[in-house]
Amino acid sequence: MSPPFDGCPALVLNADFRPLSYFPLSLWSWQETVKAVFLDRVNIISHYDRTVRSQQLTMRLPSVISLKEYVPSNRRPAFTRFNVFLRDRFTCQYCGKPFPTHELTFDHVIPRCRGGRTSWDNVVTSCSACNLAKGSRLPHQCGMHPRQAAFAPTVYELQENGRHFPPTFLHSSWRDFLIYGQETEPADLQAELVEEENGHGFPSSMTSAQYWGAELDQG
Ligand SMILES: [Zn+2]
Secondary structure, eight states: OOOOGGGOOEEEEOTTSSBSOBTTBOEEOHHHHHHHHHTTOEEEEEEEEEEEEOSSOEEEEEEEEEESSOOOOOSOOOOBHHHHHHHTTTBOTTTOOBOOGGGEEEEESSOGGGTOOSSTTTEEEEEHHHHHHHTTOOHHHHTOOOSSOOOOOOHHHHHHHHTTSOOSOOOGGGGGGOOOSOTTSOHHHHHHHHHHHHOOOTTGGGOOHHHHHOBOOOO
16 A cells, blocks of 8 residues: 555755755645645656646656745844754764753853853753753853854854754655765665664654744843
């Protein structure tokens, strides 16, 4: 029996044939995809071996589409939980170890009680143990300095970091458009390796857009 269409999302490329985003990977449901094809907003690059039928149409399900109009990505990335972790590559900035997202926290480099702000340049990713150890002390008081100074990343920098986290499912037709790790290594093998190494368990822990995409209160 064939899997349901729900398991057949389309990889969405910008008009320059690069994915709109790497992490999370830009995917549209088959319904969104078919609608965009009808509205003539996308080109179909590749297909699944599946066909959708309705009264008006019969079409092979697209597996890769590209936007007809280029979407510029020079806007500034939103200051979200997800983007802070992505900037820091899901790695504690104090002990330098990668952690699954549920074990990561934020740390205010200059604590709030000392006037530190909740902003790109004062918040870093920290594991719970390091966060607890640091407490409300200043970096020089406890000898704990972030490995990489906090900074506001560009969309490009986040995109580059996103490439290091391949999703667990990659349709074969997507591979030509994605660069993950070494080019000689099949992308799905890379995915397994990355998952084993750092236990991120993508994507189940990442699917709550409300949680991860919520803008953080700056102040
Ligand atoms: Zn740590």
